[in-house]
Amino acid sequence: MAVASENLPITIIGGGLAGCVMAWALRARNREVVLLDRGEEVTASKVAAGIVNPVTGPKLTKTWRLEQLWPAALNFYDSIRKKTGREVFRQMPLIRLFNSPREARQWEKRLGSPGYVECLASVALDPGNDLKAQYGAITLENSGYLGIPEFIALTREMLGAGWRSGQSREVQEEGITLFCEGVSGAANPLFEWVPFKPAKGEILTLSIPGLDQQRIVNCGGAWLLPVGGGQFRCGATYDWGCSEPKPTAEGRRVIEERLGRFLQLPYEVIDHQAGIRPVVRESRLLCGMHPSQSRVGFFNGLGSKGVLNAPFFAGNFADYLCGGGPIDPEVDLCGNI
Ligand SMILES: Cc1cc2nc3c(=O)[nH]c(=O)nc-3n(C[C@H](O)[C@H](O)[C@H](O)COP(=O)(O)OP(=O)(O)OC[C@H]3O[C@@H](n4cnc5c(N)ncnc54)[C@H](O)[C@@H]3O)c2cc1C
Numbered sequence: 137m138a139v140a141s142e143n144l145p146i147t148i149i150g151g152g153l154a155g156c157v158m159a160w161a162l163r164a165r166n167r168e169v170v171l172l173d174r175g176e177e178v179t180a181s182k183v184a185a186g187i188v189n190p191v192t193g194p195k196l197t198k199t200w201r202l203e204q205l206w207p208a209a210l211n212f213y214d215s216i217r218k219k220t221g222r223e224v225f226r227q228m229p230l231i232r233l234f235n236s237p238r239e240a241r242q243w244e245k246r247l248g249s250p251g252y253v254e255c256l257a258s259v260a261l262d263p264g265n266d267l268k269a270q271y272g273a274i275t276l277e278n279s280g281y282l283g284i285p286e287f288i289a290l291t292r293e294m295l296g297a298g299w300r301s302g303q304s305r306e307v308q309e310e311g312i313t314l315f316c317e318g319v320s321g322a323a324n325p326l327f328e329w330v331p332f333k334p335a336k337g338e339i340l341t342l343s344i345p346g347l348d349q350q351r352i353v354n355c356g357g358a359w360l361l362p363v364g365g366g367q368f369r370c371g372a373t374y375d376w377g378c379s380e381p382k383p384t385a386e387g388r389r390v391i392e393e394r395l396g397r398f399l400q401l402p403y404e405v406i407d408h409q410a411g412i413r414p415v416v417r418e419s420r421l422l423c424g425m426h427p428s429q430s431r432v433g434f435f436n437g438l439g440s441k442g443v444l445n446a447p448f449f450a451g452n453f454a455d456y457l458c459g460g461g462p463i464d465p466e467v468d469l470c471g472n473i
Pocket of ligand 1: 172181184412413438443
């Protein structure tokens with residue numbers, strides 16, 4: 137492990153969720169960090185809702201390695217609260233409304249598999265009259281959301297002069313360069329062999345007068361996240377292969393049509409944004425060193441679960457860089473392409 141033992145300074149390229157989580161993980165291990173970010177106005181991290189949802193998709197599948205990733209994420213965000221006095225991650229129950237009798241039956245089946253009962257909150261919440269729940273609902277724990285822009289701002293404060301504005305793909309001669317470029321990584325010649333599958337997402341911000349909701353509501357294709365002041369984020373679309381992060385009338389129509397399946401109250405759309413999720417192969421992040429450049433690293437592919445997945449694997453990668461052990465084989469860049 138030649139790189140790890142040298143205690144070299146580390147330059148992180150990209151100050152989105154990936155680069156910021158890496159910066160905290162490395163600073164916690166007393167490594168010198170400089171982060172370079174080009175300050176784009178629209179990025180996945182700047183538009184994302186930042187939700188952690190333990191059970192996803194039409195098949196109600198427990199998210200990959202939840203038992204390990206959830207406590208690691210909670211510890212990580214809590215360590216930031218302790219260091220800064222600011223709570224960027226808010227734990228919040230999630231109420232999952234079933235879309236159909238089939239989904240309700242699917243959940244009954246799921247309860248026979250290991251790990252599913254543990255996702256249920258001990259006290260089930262009542263969906264209330266403002267939401268249609270004709271096929272039933274469950275209340276899940278292990279959920280919440282990260283204010284990603286707030287988290288990025290805190291990282292910037294923490295790094296001080298170590299946060300630099302600008303754009304570069306230059307590899308540092310004197311240290312380690314870690315590329316955390318999000319979807320822009322797909323155009324990085326050093327990593328042109330990484331199979332990126334970018335997925336555009338559109339998201340709305342709504343004002344819903346009269347909706348008193350303190351939990352995340354998810355109804356399969358759409359969700360509502362209360363963010364305070366009577367406002368809610370609502371999304372999100374998935375559009376594979378689209379490279380323009382521009383909101384569209386069609387994206388808004390799709391989200392509103394799905395919202396109408398479960399929200400019984402009038403609302404007003406006050407913002408509409410879009411971003412491109414950095415998805416790589418099977419929607420799992422990848423990290424590790426370049427196969428032929430031992431001082432060039434990669435941490436990317438956070439997909440739609442970055443808030444949950446990044447803390448554990450940034451810790452693992454940071455341990456590796458500090459000589460503390462191997463990279464997890466399921467995410468190791470070199471073993472998985
Ligand atoms: C609509 C939508 C909703 C989402 N909802 C959720 C959710 O609820 N939960 C969840 O976990 N995830 C969600 N995501 C996904 C999440 O946003 C991403 O997984 C995560 O933010 C990706 O972070 P990143 O740092 O890899 O990339 P980015 O956010 O793209 O950040 C990369 C940064 O690097 C900078 N950069 C790139 N190249 C260079 C360079 N060469 N030099 C300098 N700077 C550079 C960019 O300007 C940018 O600031 C959502 C995404 C979208 C689009």
